Amino acid sequence: MTGVLVTGGTGKTGRTLTELLRGSGVPVRVATRTPSVDDPDAVRFDWDDPASHAGALRGVDRVYLVPPPLTTDPLPQVGPFLAAAERAGVRRVVLLGSAIVLPNAPGALELAAQVRARPGWAVLRASGFMQNFLAPHPMGERIRRHGEIRTAAGDGRVGWIDARDIAAAAAALLTDPDLPSDDAPGAGSDHLLTGPKALSYRDAATIISAQTGRPVRVQLVGVDEAVRGLRASGMPAQLADALAAVDARLGAGKEDHVSTAVLELTGRPPRTFAEFVRDHATEWVDPGAPEGRPRHS
Ligand SMILES: NC(=O)c1ccc[n+]([C@@H]2O[C@H](COP(=O)([O-])OP(=O)(O)OC[C@H]3O[C@@H](n4cnc5c(N)ncnc54)[C@H](OP(=O)(O)O)[C@@H]3O)[C@@H](O)[C@H]2O)c1
Numbered sequence: 001m002t003g004v005l006v007t008g009g010t011g012k013t014g015r016t017l018t019e020l021l022r023g024s025g026v027p028v029r030v031a032t033r034t035p036s037v038d039d040p041d042a043v044r045f046d047w048d049d050p051a052s053h054a055g056a057l058r059g060v061d062r063v064y065l066v067p068p069p070l071t072t073d074p075l076p077q078v079g080p081f082l083a084a085a086e087r088a089g090v091r092r093v094v095l096l097g098s099a100i101v102l103p104n105a106p107g108a109l110e111l112a113a114q115v116r117a118r119p120g121w122a123v124l125r126a127s128g129f130m131q132n133f134l135a136p137h138p139m140g141e142r143i144r145r146h147g148e149i150r151t152a153a154g155d156g157r158v159g160w161i162d163a164r165d166i167a168a169a170a171a172a173l174l175t176d177p178d179l180p181s182d183d184a185p186g187a188g189s190d191h192l193l194t195g196p197k198a199l200s201y202r203d204a205a206t207i208i209s210a211q212t213g214r215p216v217r218v219q220l221v222g223v224d225e226a227v228r229g230l231r232a233s234g235m236p237a238q239l240a241d242a243l244a245a246v247d248a249r250l251g252a253g254k255e256d257h258v259s260t261a262v263l264e265l266t267g268r269p270p271r272t273f274a275e276f277v278r279d280h281a282t283e284w285v286d287p288g289a290p291e292g293r294p295r296h297s
Contacts, residue, residue: 002059004028004029006021006030007056007064007066009030009042013164013166013170014031017064017170020167020171029056029059047068047081057085062093063092066096071236073107075110078111092120092122093121095121096126097111097115097123099126100255112125112190119181119185120180120184124191125193127158127193127257128159128161128255129163130271130276138230143284144283144284149205149219150225151226152226153247154200154250155202157250157255157256158198158255159198160204162275165262169262169265191259191261195258196269197272201218207273207274208284212285214285216284
């Protein structure tokens with residue numbers, strides 16, 4: 001193998017993936033809109049600037065694909081990129097997809113289908129990230145500022161996954177030496193990635209409170225109010241509508257799944273929510289509390 005282009009290379013999964021690949025001696029190119037001069041592996045890459053794509057693809061034969069964020073239709077940008085990747089000799093793409101399908105986003109499903117159709121390529125259908133409970137995600141920001149989670153999901157449960165375990169699964173697939181030939185029969189693979197246990201927002205809040213001393217309450221709201229809250233956080237309206245509708249699906253128990261894929265791909269069980277909280281315990285400190293101590297309200 002020649003190297004891996006890590007799109008979203010500065011993001012939650014991409015950053016950890018880059019560390020893991022470097023640790024295995026794999027050459028990496030870290031795609032970002034703002035490459036640092038201090039990182040010789042950083043390469044300028046912008047989904048909105050197709051002219052940046054060919055340069056980023058130079059010298060790699062594998063790609064970790066994080067689709068453009070904040071859009072419900074990634075295909076207009078990702079389709080031409082995948083065609084350019086194939087022309088450049090890329091033999092494996094690992095797509096970060098989602099277990100939870102947004103109701104108004106058929107383009108995301110179509111992208112996953114296109115990736116899955118190619119021999120040796122892979123789709124990761126990741127469950128909700130544990131990192132959503134941390135700032136700067138709007139939910140994490142609300143917990144940090146107000147000690148509160150607002151949700152329309154009721155007591156619906158999600159198999160929350162630590163983004164570091166998604167990165168580990170991606171690293172396993174991207175460093176697999178076996179690549180099928182271009183004309184091999186069959187299709188790529190599809191992996192539902194979850195944490196070890198499905199938890200409701202109330203379960204998660206209880207664990208954060210118990211481990212950090214910061215009380216976190218759960219305020220159940222209707223879908224309309226959830227939409228208003230997400231829009232007010234600056235999220236594009238279409239995405240806010242879709243995410244609030246997802247809450248309603250969670251509430252109906254439609255995303256209550258766990259899988260063994262992380263263990264199978266990496267040889268290690270996925271991190272528990274309690275481990276995740278322990279590793280980030282200082283990040284929920286109440287900014288209004290004196291000397292950063294938890295404020296019990
Ligand atoms: N959060 C969840 O629960 C969840 C669950 C399943 C799947 N996902 C999927 O995970 C993916 C990552 O989402 P995230 O919110 O966690 O983001 P993230 O990966 O932490 O950060 C976004 C990344 O995208 C890059 N980026 C932003 N705009 C870009 C552009 N115009 N061109 C090129 N790169 C750009 C950023 O790089 P620079 O700023 O350095 O350019 C950054 O590395 C999304 O596709 C989401 O659907 C999320």
